[in-house]
Amino acid sequence: MPPQAPPEVTLFEVGPRDGLQSRGGMVPAAGKIALIDALSRSGFRRIEATSFVSPRWVPQMADAAEVMAGIVRAPGVRYAALTPNLTGFERALAAGCDEVAVFASASEGFSRANLNCSIEDSFARFAPVLEAARGAGVPVRGYLSMVISCPFDGPTAPGAVAGWTRRLIEAGCYEVSLGDTIGAGTPDTLEPLLAALLDETPPDRLAGHFHDTTGRAAELVELSLERGLRTFDASVAGLGGCPYAPGARGNVDTRSVLEVIEAYGLAHGIDLGKLAEAERIAHELTSI
Numbered sequence: 001m002p003p004q005a006p007p008e009v010t011l012f013e014v015g016p017r018d019g020l021q022s023r024g025g026m027v028p029a030a031g032k033i034a035l036i037d038a039l040s041r042s043g044f045r046r047i048e049a050t051s052f053v054s055p056r057w058v059p060q061m062a063d064a065a066e067v068m069a070g071i072v073r074a075p076g077v078r079y080a081a082l083t084p085n086l087t088g089f090e091r092a093l094a095a096g097c098d099e100v101a102v103f104a105s106a107s108e109g110f111s112r113a114n115l116n117c118s119i120e121d122s123f124a125r126f127a128p129v130l131e132a133a134r135g136a137g138v139p140v141r142g143y144l145s146m147v148i149s150c151p152f153d154g155p156t157a158p159g160a161v162a163g164w165t166r167r168l169i170e171a172g173c174y175e176v177s178l179g180d181t182i183g184a185g186t187p188d189t190l191e192p193l194l195a196a197l198l199d200e201t202p203p204d205r206l207a208g209h210f211h212d213t214t215g216r217a218a219e220l221v222e223l224s225l226e227r228g229l230r231t232f233d234a235s236v237a238g239l240g241g242c243p244y245a246p247g248a249r250g251n252v253d254t255r256s257v258l259e260v261i262e263a264y265g266l267a268h269g270i271d272l273g274k275l276a277e278a279e280r281i282a283h284e285l286t287s288i
C-alpha cells in the first residue's frame, strides 16, 4: 500500500465512549476492547476509549478500568477518557489514560441534568482535575455541550458559548470540543456561533462535535472546515447519544466526515478498508 500523506485534519474517534454510553443493553468490556483495537488498527491517533464517571449515573461505563487494561496500545495513539471530577481523574490516571477531558455545558439546564450542578460549580470541580493533570503531565481536553440549543433552556447565545470556551482554555484545556449535543445545528445557526468564537479563540484550539439528528452534520463539518477548524469528533458507524440529553441522537458517522474531508482534498490518515472492520464490530455490538 502506498504511504499515506500526514493528516491535515484530525479525527477524534468517540464511538467507544459517546457511542456506547447510552445504549439500553450493556456492551461487554471484551466487545468495547475489540472495537477500540480495530479503531487503533484503522489509523486513528486520538480515541476516546471510555469515561470515569459515576457508575450510578452511567452504568454503561462502569467497566472503564477493565477496558483500559484490555486494549492493545498502539504506538502514537492517545487513549482519552472523560473525567468530571478528581475521583474520575485519579481513576483515569491509574488506568493509564494518555489524556482526559472535563465536560461543561453552555446551558444551565443541561449542566444540572448531566453533572447535577450549575455551570459555575462544574468549573469549581474541574479546577482540581486541571491542577492534578498539570502535575502529572496529562493533557486535558474541554467539552462544551449544547452550543446551539438545549432541550431544557432553548437556543444558546453564541456570546455565552464563546465566553465558556475562553474559560475552559484559560483553565488549561488545550482544545475545546464544541458539542451540538442534540444535533439542532444548521449552517445558519453555526455561522454566527463560529464568528463569535473565532473572534477570541484561534481555530486550532477548537473541535467540532456534531450529532446527526436531522442529517445535516456533514454540512456543519463543511462550514467548520471553511472557517479553519481541523479537528472533528466522530463516531464509528454513527453510534451515539447522551443519556441526559433528551432527543440526542448518534454522533456524526466517522465515514461521512472522512468523505467531506476527502471532498476538500485534505488528508486524514485513516485506512478506510480497516475502518470497515471497526464498523462491522460496532454493528455487532449494537445488535446486543
Ligand SMILES: CC(C)(COP(=O)([O-])OP(=O)([O-])OC[C@H]1O[C@@H](n2cnc3c(N)ncnc32)[C@H](O)[C@@H]1OP(=O)([O-])[O-])[C@@H](O)C(=O)NCCC(=O)NCCSC(=O)C[C@@](C)(O)CC(=O)[O-]
Binding pocket: 018, 021, 051, 052, 053, 054, 055, 056, 057, 058, 082, 084, 085, 087, 088, 089, 091, 103, 114, 115, 116, 143, 144, 145, 146, 178, 179, 180, 181, 209, 241, 242, 243, 244
Ligand atoms: C459528576 C457526577 C459524579 C456528580 O454526581 P453527584 O451525584 O452529584 O455527586 P456525588 O459526588 O454525590 O457522587 C455520587 C456517587 O458517585 C460516586 N462518584 C462520583 N464521582 C465518581 C467518579 N468519577 N467515578 C466513580 N464514582 C464516582 C460517588 O462516590 C457517589 O457514590 P455513592 O456514595 O453514591 O456510592 C455525576 O453527575 C456524573 O458522573 N455525571 C456524568 C454524566 C455523564 O457521564 N454524561 C455523559 C457524558 S457528557 C456527554 O455525553 C456530552 C459530550 C461530552 O459527548 C459532548 C456533547 O455531545 O455535548
